[in-house]
Amino acid sequence: MSNSDENRDTDPQLAKFRRSIDNIDAALIHMLAERFQITQAVGEYKAKVTLPPADPDREARQIARLRKLAEEAQLDPEFSEKFLRFIIKEVIRHHEKAREQ
Numbered sequence: 001m002s003n004s005d006e007n008r009d010t011d012p013q014l015a016k017f018r019r020s021i022d023n024i025d026a027a028l029i030h031m032l033a034e035r036f037q038i039t040q041a042v043g044e045y046k047a048k049v050t051l052p053p054a055d056p057d058r059e060a061r062q063i064a065r066l067r068k069l070a071e072e073a074q075l076d077p078e079f080s081e082k083f084l085r086f087i088i089k090e091v092i093r094h095h096e097k098a099r100e101q
């Protein structure tokens with residue numbers, strides 16, 4: 001192990017930053033789990049009442065809303081949009097599966 005590796009593992013300031021990152025990552029996972037539980041219920045409901053899996057108008061509204069929130073929070077709106085589109089794509093895949101069952 002080089003000196004810089006040892007410093008990285010024992011640096012108390014870095015360890016403090018990383019504890020915060022660990023907490024934030026855990027919160028993200030819990031929030032995503034909650035979101036997917038709700039979208040699972042939406043998928044089952046849409047399958048029951050024969051609504052299409054995707055709703056592009058709702059997606060566009062959500063993306064516009066989150067881009068604005070991202071700007072206000074000094075987060076890159078392009079990144080926010082890509083992140084939300086990535087999640088929505090997975091949700092729609094679940095909804096399509098729910099419709100097939």
Ligand SMILES: C=C(O[C@@H]1C=C(C(=O)O)C=C[C@H]1O)C(=O)O
Nearest residue numbers: 039042053054055058059088091
């Ligand atoms: C969850 C829904 O289904 C899809 C997924 C969305 C989402 O994950 O935000 C938004 C619109 C739909 O394409 C919905 O219609 O509300």
